[in-house]
Amino acid sequence: MPATTYAKKLMIEALINKTDMPLFTDSYVGLGSANPGDEGLFTGEVVAAGYNRIPISFGEYVTAMASDILVSWAPEGSWGLLTYAFLVDSRQGGNMLFYDSVTGVSPASGDILRIPVGNFIIY
Amino acid sequence: MATKTHTTNLVCDGPGQVRHDVDIMIEGSGDGWPTFDGFVNDWTEWTLDSSEDWDALYGSGRRTTGDTGGGVYAARAGNKLTVRHWDQSPPVAGTQDYEMWFPYAGDYPDDGDRQRFGENISRPYYPRSASLFVDSSDNVWQVNRVNYSTVAVTKKNAANAFLLVETRDLQQWYDTEEPPNLLPKQMTDCVAVYQVDDKLHMAFLDANGRYYYQTQEWRAYYSCFDMSTETWDVENEAIHTDQVSTYYDGWIDLVVRSTGEVVVFRPGPVTVHGTLSESIATYSRRTGVDTWTSASWTNTYTNYRTAQYPGDTSRVFLGKDDRCHFFDTGYTGSLVGHHISISNTNVFDTIQSLSPLPFSTQAFQGDNSVTRTVGSDLYCYYFYVYDAGGISGTPDKHAYYVWKSEANPTLTSVTFNSTEGLDHNYGDTYGPEGPMLGFKSSDGYVNFFRNEADTAYSNPGDRGHTVTDGFGTYIYTQKTLSDNFDIVRDMLGATQQPRGEVTTGVNWSHPTTAWGWAYPMTALTYSGTYGYNDSLIFGGGMITIDGSDFVYLADGYSQASYAPDVLIVWPLKDTPSMRSTHTTDMVLNPLPIASTSDLITKSAGGTQYSDHTTDVVCVGRESHDHTTDMSLSSQVKVTHTTDIQLVKYIDLTVDIYVTFGVGVGYELLKAADIEVIKEGQKLRYGTGKIVRKD
Numbered sequence A: 001m002p003a004t005t006y007a008k009k010l011m012i013e014a015l016i017n018k019t020d021m022p023l024f025t026d027s028y029v030g031l032g033s034a035n036p037g038d039e040g041l042f043t044g045e046v047v048a049a050g051y052n053r054i055p056i057s058f059g060e061y062v063t064a065m066a067s068d069i070l071v072s073w074a075p076e077g078s079w080g081l082l083t084y085a086f087l088v089d090s091r092q093g094g095n096m097l098f099y100d101s102v103t104g105v106s107p108a109s110g111d112i113l114r115i116p117v118g119n120f121i122i123y
Numbered sequence B: 001m002a003t004k005t006h007t008t009n010l011v012c013d014g015p016g017q018v019r020h021d022v023d024i025m026i027e028g029s030g031d032g033w034p035t036f037d038g039f040v041n042d043w044t045e046w047t048l049d050s051s052e053d054w055d056a057l058y059g060s061g062r063r064t065t066g067d068t069g070g071g072v073y074a075a076r077a078g079n080k081l082t083v084r085h086w087d088q089s090p091p092v093a094g095t096q097d098y099e100m101w102f103p104y105a106g107d108y109p110d111d112g113d114r115q116r117f118g119e120n121i122s123r124p125y126y127p128r129s130a131s132l133f134v135d136s137s138d139n140v141w142q143v144n145r146v147n148y149s150t151v152a153v154t155k156k157n158a159a160n161a162f163l164l165v166e167t168r169d170l171q172q173w174y175d176t177e178e179p180p181n182l183l184p185k186q187m188t189d190c191v192a193v194y195q196v197d198d199k200l201h202m203a204f205l206d207a208n209g210r211y212y213y214q215t216q217e218w219r220a221y222y223s224c225f226d227m228s229t230e231t232w233d234v235e236n237e238a239i240h241t242d243q244v245s246t247y248y249d250g251w252i253d254l255v256v257r258s259t260g261e262v263v264v265f266r267p268g269p270v271t272v273h274g275t276l277s278e279s280i281a282t283y284s285r286r287t288g289v290d291t292w293t294s295a296s297w298t299n300t301y302t303n304y305r306t307a308q309y310p311g312d313t314s315r316v317f318l319g320k321d322d323r324c325h326f327f328d329t330g331y332t333g334s335l336v337g338h339h340i341s342i343s344n345t346n347v348f349d350t351i352q353s354l355s356p357l358p359f360s361t362q363a364f365q366g367d368n369s370v371t372r373t374v375g376s377d378l379y380c381y382y383f384y385v386y387d388a389g390g391i392s393g394t395p396d397k398h399a400y401y402v403w404k405s406e407a408n409p410t411l412t413s414v415t416f417n418s419t420e421g422l423d424h425n426y427g428d429t430y431g432p433e434g435p436m437l438g439f440k441s442s443d444g445y446v447n448f449f450r451n452e453a454d455t456a457y458s459n460p461g462d463r464g465h466t467v468t469d470g471f472g473t474y475i476y477t478q479k480t481l482s483d484n485f486d487i488v489r490d491m492l493g494a495t496q497q498p499r500g501e502v503t504t505g506v507n508w509s510h511p512t513t514a515w516g517w518a519y520p521m522t523a524l525t526y527s528g529t530y531g532y533n534d535s536l537i538f539g540g541g542m543i544t545i546d547g548s549d550f551v552y553l554a555d556g557y558s559q560a561s562y563a564p565d566v567l568i569v570w571p572l573k574d575t576p577s578m579r580s581t582h583t584t585d586m587v588l589n590p591l592p593i594a595s596t597s598d599l600i601t602k603s604a605g606g607t608q609y610s611d612h613t614t615d616v617v618c619v620g621r622e623s624h625d626h627t628t629d630m631s632l633s634s635q636v637k638v639t640h641t642t643d644i645q646l647v648k649y650i651d652l653t654v655d656i657y658v659t660f661g662v663g664v665g666y667e668l669l670k671a672a673d674i675e676v677i678k679e680g681q682k683l684r685y686g687t688g689k690i691v692r693k694d
Helices: A003-014 B499-503
Strands: A027-032 A054-056 A071-073 A082-089 A098-106 A110-115 A120-122 B017-019 B025-027 B071-076 B080-086 B131-135 B140-145 B149-159 B160-168 B191-197 B199-207 B216-224 B231-245 B253-254 B262-273 B276-288 B291-302 B315-318 B324-331 B336-343 B371-374 B378-385 B397-404 B412-416 B431-440 B446-454 B468-476 B485-493 B540-545 B546-556 B564-571 B648-651 B655-658 B673-675 B689-691
Touching: A003 A098, A071 B446, A082 A120, A098 B655, B071 B324, B131 B253, B131 B540, B140 B199, B191 B253, B199 B253, B199 B262, B216 B412, B231 B262, B231 B276, B231 B291, B253 B315, B262 B291, B262 B324, B276 B324, B276 B336, B291 B336
Parallel strands: A110 B648, A120 B655, B291 B324, B673 B689
Antiparallel strands: A027 A054, A027 A082, A071 A110, A082 A098, B025 B071, B071 B080, B131 B140, B140 B149, B149 B160, B191 B199, B199 B216, B216 B231, B253 B262, B262 B276, B276 B291, B315 B324, B324 B336, B371 B378, B378 B397, B378 B431, B397 B412, B431 B446, B446 B468, B468 B485, B540 B546, B546 B564
């Protein structure tokens, strides 16, 4: 289930008008090497030079919602094998909203790891 | 009989003529040409009527091949008037006005950088006789000879003018014997200046003979001028006097040790052999006021007529720990040269012969001081021209010695030739032209001026003579000790016409006027005629003002022997080179690269290639934002791994399919069956039926 329990709770309670959906000012994309699971755990998130969660934005939802900015990282060393990407509501800590597996990649110093415009899709 | 028809612009006193048919044209030759004493300090820039046809002036009053007289001509550059004058060569008493000097009033340079700097300065008079110095208050000074017997110290006191502060008259001891205005003495090449802080240490060599080949006496003097107080600390202190020689042609050079001790390199005692004489290479140390200690080491030359100014290349360089390196040259049946050095305790090392032999050089301080520090070692440079064809040949090589300053150093000679990318041989004949002048710029690089001759610069028809080569002047730079002098740092100008107009149509980076010469060098000190420049005596060099380097040269008209026209000063910087065959980098600094395609290297008709081992270095670039970055067109391969970094891009795709599950648990509460009974029908408890009573 790519939506975390936290996200589902917010969405469902908002939809049924039980509670208001909190207003997210920014959302960030992060990378990790382990499945966060529905709990949205950050235990596999990258901890290495050159890594930070990076703000991301999306276009209007029609049948899907796609990122509309380029996101990129410049590793300053080896980051190991990355297998997951996720969307989180804070630059640090916070709550994971969505996640999914990606094709495994092992960026190293000198590489530029990017999520091009339109390549982060939620539907 | 003089004729004056343009009195508002020109005052002409004396023989000659001034016509107005083409505005101003002054002609003269031989003994009859005019004098212009009144103009020396009275020059103003003349704005001319643009409707007048000044072009017609060109070609008037020029000296032609074989002309032994002098002359004056006027020409226009823009709306300004240039009047030039030349003397006879060699000077002959009574036929020239030594005080006459006309500032160059042309538009040159017109690139906005170069400044006419030397108006109203006394013109340098002989080789090695003019150089600039900067005091601790950034005042610019010139030391130069203004005639046979006077050395002047002038201070730049305005944006574009020098004011004569002091002159040092060297003629006293001849006055009663041979008044110099009647029998001028020969003082060829015999003024040397060495600056330490605000002190200008000067050594002079003076002689009383009218001609260089007659028996005469000569003396060596030392003086010191303090630029901060504008007074002489030492005046005319005799180093060596009353030396009789049968042939006068000497040298003098000096350095000042860190202890303040002055070391002068000069001709020593002379032995006369009939019509010949020998002098011994000698140094003299100033160990106290009016106290000199001397030592000699070898005969330096026989004063033989064909020796072609032996001694001109005798020089002294200050090395590491106050070691003094002496290079003497002379003629003893053949041209010879030696190196010897003394330690700071004045112990000689072993004399060694020079090969190749320096043939022509100059003794500006900047050239004496070109050193490079590598670790704890100090390397010295000695730039010179030598004659590969023997003493009677034409100097055809530019070269330099470089050595690590120590006892018995290994002298490494490096020769520039046509295969090293230094000649601009776009025409038929390449040739070095004139001595070299080395200097060290504030960026730590070692540089030199040099002139080059080539038909590409030439426009014989315009000049009205048969010279085949024109000349261009360049600054070449060596970045490190192991590099070649293969960076064309600046192009100073060209004679005749810009080369670019001849070969490619590309605009010349620093245009000169049609008659503009850019000669940073001193006289060519070989015999014979080489083009039209056998008597050039212009000075040049580099000064640093407030941390910035400025290059200067005396720009003159080559035929005007002993008469450079103006001193031009401009910031030293890198300019685009029209040609690059360097094997050790290309430096574009600080010029921006503004082209959308970044860097284009073009060659005019030749094979375009790039063989740099370190490729292209862009120093100090703050950003690199080209989306296409670098385009290598028609490049077969790129073999460098250290100079070009190709970044690997890794693109991720993240697809998150959000699904919602609705888990609804429900139950159906089903109603019980209803049975209709008849009236009177009895139901017993426990039948489980709901009876409807109709």
